[in-house]
Amino acid sequence: MSEPLPGAERPADAICDHCGRCLSVCPVYRQSLVETDSPRGRVELTTAVAAGELIPGPRFAEIVDRCLLCRACTLACPKGVDTPSRVIRARADLLRSRGLTARLGGAVMDALIAHRDLMAAAVRLGGMIFKGLPADDTGRRHFPEYLPRMLAGRGVPPVSARPLRKILPVRVPRAAGSKNRGTAVFFSGCYYGLVDPGPAEAAVRLLSLNGFDVIIPPDQQCCGAPALFSGRLEGFRAAMRRNLRVLAALDGPVISACPTCASALRIDYPAEADRLGGPEADLARGLAGRVREAVTFLADLDHPVLPGREPAVNRVAIHQPCHFVHAGGDSQAPADLLKRRGVDVVLNGTGLCCGGGGVSSLNNPDLAAPLGRAVAKTMAASGAEAALAACPGCVLQIGSHLGRLGHAMPALHPLELLDGKESK
Ligand code: SF4
Ligand code: SF4
Secondary structure, rough: OOOOOOOOOOOOOOOOOOOOOOHOOHHHHHHHOHHHOOHHHHHHHHHHHHOOOOOHHHHHHHHHOOOOOOOOHHHHOOOOOOHHHHHHHHHHHHHOOOOOHHHHHHHHHHHHOOOOOHHHHHHHHHHHHHHHHOOOOOOOOOOOOOOOOOOOOEEEOOOOOHHHHOOOOOEEEEOOOOOOOOOEEEEEHHHHHHOOHHHHHHHHHHHOOOOOOEEEEOOOOOOOHHHHHOOOOOHHHHHHHHHHHHHHOOOOOEEOOOHHHHHHHHHHHHHHHHHHHOOOHHHHHHHHEEEHHHHHHHHOOOOOOOOOOOOOOOOEEEOOHHHHHHOOOOOOOHHHHHOOOOEEEEEEHHHHHHHOOHHHHOOHHHHHHHHHHHHHHHHOOOOOOOOEEEEHHOOOOOHHHHHHOOOOOEEEEEHHHHHOOOOO
């Protein structure tokens, strides 16, 4: 059902020949123009540290931490060098030298990833606290500037009163009168499962409308990407093993509206399981072939069916999230489906990373903020009525910067507009 992913089959020992092709696509290097801040620089430094030729100090940690793990360099590299994977290994090696706050934060993250009920409770608590924060003129909330740099001024996610599992049943039948296309498994991830279920609801409704019986496994867990990106490999492996067991027991394509979850399931699970060897390797490879990003999956259907409701907005700008583009999403898919809905796409791709790269952006606010501002400005200047991005991190980052720039323009996942629940 799914094609092998570009970047999925990177040899672990590919050697950089310093051609420099990766430099122009790296959002971090494009901002700093410092060689050590480039993919090539990170490859050289991590290789030297791994070989014992360089003692890792604070500057090395900073360079490793500044990588947004966007995967743009892996696609650009003719030699198949997998820089993000080397960065993650370096972060794992650096864990013991981190300060107490970072180590405590990591331990809390591991606990939240391992216990979905605990994460749900933390999200609920966060939602209650966030409601007390003042909204800006566009109705958006931001963390106060007096907080540590990691959070100061960042956009606050809109936390739903109910998680996805309280909104939709475990099994959603195909819509009455639809052509039977079998069963699809929906992997919600944490953000769309617990924080903002709107895009997940939209995805499931669209799958049902297109003839799928949709199963939302209640025992699925966080995909583990936050742990992986932090170098917390044990936390990631635990999440991977749990999800492999859950998803391997079900038939049908595995659909995710979050491209980071999709890329974890499609690329990181088989890569890590192969590294470990053992029974998970076959399971992970089998799962990887079934995982699809939701918008691309719908666009690839033979005669996809879309609701007849008039969409809430008629002119949109689309941002192409890094993980969407570099981990199997078709950059034309959102625009193609939106055009079928009668929506005018005035901008399809900003050509920039928005800087909303999960833990990397939390650790590097000075890097992430200018990137977010630039993307928000580009989208606001396009004349669109809404800014779309098929990634929760991008929607939050772009929405936050639109608010800070004074633009009321909403930031949405394309699925919300395709589904049309929020129609005129
Ligand atoms: S993953 Fe992205 S941010 Fe990191 S080195 Fe590659 S292009 Fe740069
Ligand atoms: S594109 Fe690949 S081979 Fe060329 S400099 Fe970058 S990492 Fe090295």
